[in-house]
Amino acid sequence: MAFLKKLTILAAITSLASGLPTGIRPTATVTLAPIATTTAIATSTIAASSSGSGINIVNNLNQTVYLWSTSDTSGDMQTLTAGGGTYTEQWRTNSDGGGISIKMATTTTESSVLQFEYTESDDTLWWDLSSINLDKDSEFISAGFAVATNDSSCSSASCAAGDTDCSNSYQQPDDVDTRSCSSSAAFTMTLG
Numbered sequence: 001m002a003f004l005k006k007l008t009i010l011a012a013i014t015s016l017a018s019g020l021p022t023g024i025r026p027t028a029t030v031t032l033a034p035i036a037t038t039t040a041i042a043t044s045t046i047a048a049s050s051s052g053s054g055i056n057i058v059n060n061l062n063q064t065v066y067l068w069s070t071s072d073t074s075g076d077m078q079t080l081t082a083g084g085g086t087y088t089e090q091w092r093t094n095s096d097g098g099g100i101s102i103k104m105a106t107t108t109t110e111s112s113v114l115q116f117e118y119t120e121s122d123d124t125l126w127w128d129l130s131s132i133n134l135d136k137d138s139e140f141i142s143a144g145f146a147v148a149t150n151d152s153s154c155s156s157a158s159c160a161a162g163d164t165d166c167s168n169s170y171q172q173p174d175d176v177d178t179r180s181c182s183s184s185a186a187f188t189m190t191l192g
């Protein structure tokens, strides 16, 4: 997935760059270089409160949601209580140069997960939702889910309750729907 995502981002940048005058055309090397050199951040730091430069995930489902913030390794399991439990993550980098995937499940295993995937590069946050590893009978699909930001210039993503083939979330490995926004925006993801 990380490799695929890099290709997708590269394709997006390439198509963006081709529309720019040569003098200000960004090179892939500059744009894709990770800006931080830190290794994985401790989970307690990840969970620190955030307002901007991160995402707040709200569990509006009737049931507990389990979550793993995954870089090159899977983070500790987090628990979002039913009916409003939250998880907050400030953008972080993956020491292997790939992206971060926040995997959400309604069981304590990662066998069926909805993913919020992101890579921060300079001041841009590249992100997408993925249902590729999500079972069609998931509570997330039956209840719907959405991601919004407080930056009106950025796109949001929304999957209506019951939409098993939602175009706002990756359904096939070759789907291209990587989005971008200023990394200083405040993101909110609602489940249900």
Ligand SMILES: *[C@@H]1O[C@H](CO)[C@@H](O)[C@H](O)[C@H]1NC(C)=O
Residues within 6 Å of the ligand: 051, 052, 053, 150, 151, 152, 184, 185, 186
């Ligand atoms: C979004 O909210 C964050 C945190 O309050 C703030 O830093 C940022 O400037 C806001 N962005 C916009 C576009 O309002």
Ligand SMILES: *[C@@H]1O[C@H](CO)[C@@H](O)[C@H](O)[C@H]1NC(C)=O
Residues within 6 Å of the ligand: 062
């Ligand atoms: C939420 O829980 C209540 C009580 O257990 C149940 O009656 C209701 O059907 C549930 N709603 C959803 C959307 O699962």
